[in-house]
Amino acid sequence: MSHQQEQGPSPGARLRQLLATGETLLCPGVYDGLTARMALAAGFKCLYMTGAGVSMSRIGMADLGLATQTEMVDATGMIAGIDRNIPLIADADTGYGTAVNVARTVERYITAGVAGFHIEDQVVTKKCGHxxxxxxxxxxxxxxxIKAAVEVRKKRxxxxxxxxxxxxxxxxGLDEALHRLKSAAKVGADVVFLEAIKTQEQLETYSATFRGTGVVTLYNMVQGSTVGLKITAKEAAQHGVGIVLYPGVCLVPAYLGITSALQALKDGRVEERYEAVPPQEIFEVCGMNEIQGFDKEVNDWVQLFLKNNE
Incomplete structure (x- = not known):
């Protein structure tokens, strides 16, 4: 059951409307139903499905290109379907093969209801960008x-x-990376994504390269990374960055919190630490009231139908 019935524009159109405002779009990284529900409850305008998070939560493996297309599409469809009114940007890794594989991936992502996705230039046996x-x-x-993705979009x-x-x-190096992004934009990409920017100078050059071109720039803010440059949302806006992804914003607290809770359980302290959060509170975030309301509405209708047709 969807969190909310889709109304009005498609997911892609909704994302384009957000980008057209010129405001920097902050997208929390989610990877399962619970993190998606919490991000929706927090009121974010757009979500991001992190491939690293899906790989670790779904198959228990580090982000080394082990999650398959099928596993990623399943996760994408589930998350996108919770609330069709909130656009989802999804990690599509390398597209999982050659151009024909990419085409199939894009077909399935569009059917799953994503608003946008990113395709990268790593080899198929990829690694986390950081x-x-x-x-x-x-x-x-x-x-x-990129061309395969563009052609499928046109076909659909x-x-x-x-x-x-x-x-x-x-x-x-930076020159080759920017050349690749400029070429991808000419082929038909809407947004460019330079991964693992290390310095302020690289960020400034990246931003300046696409400023005024109509191509949106994206920044991947990986918390705790020893590779990437740390910038604030305000700094991203100052550089004209259109989208900022926060892939670890749910993953890192989950790791820290659950590790701590498990240690508390071993030490016999888990009840005194976590009894303040009743299960019902979490259930409500995950749509309990909506589900029960729907169930009551159906049953009330059936009862009335039977009464009127005795």
Whole structure:
């Protein structure tokens, strides 16, 4: 059951409307139903499905390209379906193969209800963007991925937002990375995503390159990263960044909190620490009142129907 019935524009159109305001869009990284529900309850205008979070929560594996297309599509559809009125940007990794694989991925992501997704230029056996030792495909192969996504969008008459990500900065330098993003934008990407920016100068050059072009820039704010530059939402806005992703905003507190709770359980302190949060409070965040209301409405209707047709 959806959290809220979809009304009005499609998810892609909703995301485009948000981007058209010129305000920096802050997107919390969610990876399952509970984190998505909490982000919705907090009132965010757009969510981001983190591939690292899905990989760790769904298959218990680090973000090393082990989560499959099917697992990612399933997670995407579940999260996007909770509230169709709030757009979801999803990690689509490398597209999971060649151009034909990318096309199938995009078809399935659009059907799942995403508002936007990012495709990257790492090899299929990818790594998290904030790890070392990343390898990128050729520019030709990268652009074939973006072109495949653009063609599927056209075929489906969709307004899904295509985000071109590059990990080339770490191994090939800023000039090559920006060349890749400019080429991807020419092919049809709406948003560009330079991963693992290290310095203020790189951020300024990245922002200046696309300022006034109509192409939206994205920044990936990975909390705790030893690689990426830390910037605030205000600083992102000052640089004209259109989207800021926070992939670890739910994952890190969950890791810290659950680790602490498990230790408290071992020490015999779990009740005194967590009894202040009744299960009902969490159930309510996860749609309990809506579900029970729907159930009552159906049963009341059936009772009335039977009474009138005795």
């Amino acid at each position: 790890l070392g030792g990343k390898e990128c495909v050729s520019l030709e192969e990268y652009l074939s991925r 008459a969709s307004d899904v937002v295509i985000i071109a990500r590059t990990d080339a900065l770490a191994g090939q």
